[in-house]
Amino acid sequence: MHIGFNAPTSGPLIEPDSLGRIITEGEALGFDYATVSDHIMVPRNLASKYPYTDTGEFPAGPEAAWLEQLATTAWLAALTQKLRFVLSVMVVPYRPAVLTAKLLSTIDTLSKGRLTLGIGVGWCREEFEAVNAAPFDDRGAVTDEWIDVCKELWSAEYPKFSGKYVSFDDVVFTPKPVQQPIPIWVGGESAPALRRTVRYAQGWYPVGTNPQFPMNTLERFKAGLARFRGFAEKGNRDPAEIAVALRVLSGPGLKPRGQIDGAAELFTGSDADWVGDIKALGELGVSAVDVRLTARTLERTLDTMRRFRDGVLTKL
Numbered sequence: 001m002h003i004g005f006n007a008p009t010s011g012p013l014i015e016p017d018s019l020g021r022i023i024t025e026g027e028a029l030g031f032d033y034a035t036v037s038d039h040i041m042v043p044r045n046l047a048s049k050y051p052y053t054d055t056g057e058f059p060a061g062p063e064a065a066w067l068e069q070l071a072t073t074a075w076l077a078a079l080t081q082k083l084r085f086v087l088s089v090m091v092v093p094y095r096p097a098v099l100t101a102k103l104l105s106t107i108d109t110l111s112k113g114r115l116t117l118g119i120g121v122g123w124c125r126e127e128f129e130a131v132n133a134a135p136f137d138d139r140g141a142v143t144d145e146w147i148d149v150c151k152e153l154w155s156a157e158y159p160k161f162s163g164k165y166v167s168f169d170d171v172v173f174t175p176k177p178v179q180q181p182i183p184i185w186v187g188g189e190s191a192p193a194l195r196r197t198v199r200y201a202q203g204w205y206p207v208g209t210n211p212q213f214p215m216n217t218l219e220r221f222k223a224g225l226a227r228f229r230g231f232a233e234k235g236n237r238d239p240a241e242i243a244v245a246l247r248v249l250s251g252p253g254l255k256p257r258g259q260i261d262g263a264a265e266l267f268t269g270s271d272a273d274w275v276g277d278i279k280a281l282g283e284l285g286v287s288a289v290d291v292r293l294t295a296r297t298l299e300r301t302l303d304t305m306r307r308f309r310d311g312v313l314t315k316l
Helices: 016-029 069-078 097-110 125-130 136-155 191-200 218-234 271-283 298-311
Strands: 002-006 033-036 084-087 115-120 184-187 203-205 243-247 288-291
Touching (some): 016 069, 033 069, 033 288, 069 084, 069 097, 097 115, 125 136, 136 191, 184 191, 184 243, 191 203, 191 218, 218 271
Parallel strands (some): 002 033, 002 288, 033 084, 084 115, 115 184, 184 203, 203 243, 243 288
């Protein structure tokens, strides 16, 4: 089981000394990877609903400062030697395909193959409009073509592509990524996200707290996993060849052990509860879990990370 933690890209800890200390401490504590989130600018008035809260409220709020995801990942990779970086997730339609393929290939090259490309189609219509991205209603088709573009650029000696949104021919694209391929994890729990995972990806990267597709008890998680495996079989993929990584939007000790329909709520309660949850998911075939350990101050964040190492990481 690989265990990750979040690199703050928003909030009070994004100044370089704090952020660098959190990342280097995470590597020293033995975490396997750090996640890096993606927003460019969030409009002040949001009608769009955030998918992972019951109310649809965006937890960070519209006034938060955000670091750019890919620049941040490149900087963090330069501070570390072993830690892997998972884009969690990159909103694909926000950036042009060819330029982004070059940025990702560069990060993978300079980090010596420590990049995992988590992708999503996005949820915030207002942000799409603010950053002049592809039309919000076309985001699925844009994402699919973008993945095809990257695969062509990253693998073909003389790449060429003719699509609805991107076209090129008679070009050279080097250096190629160190990893062949850069692993792609598709975020999301909807039917299109599952089909995209089966068609393109090396991993499925759900969040368990989506009210539309809840996977926040062991029984619900088993049902979600069975649903995913059904999509894989329909798409002629062996489910065993697609990794399952779970993104957890909280940390231990923040919420008492809960019950949902008589079953224990995953990732609530004590360190021992969390250890049991992670082990139970591992028995179901989950290969990675990442958690949110950031507090309001650097000292509290480092303390939370160390307590997680002692209370959870060392017990797995």
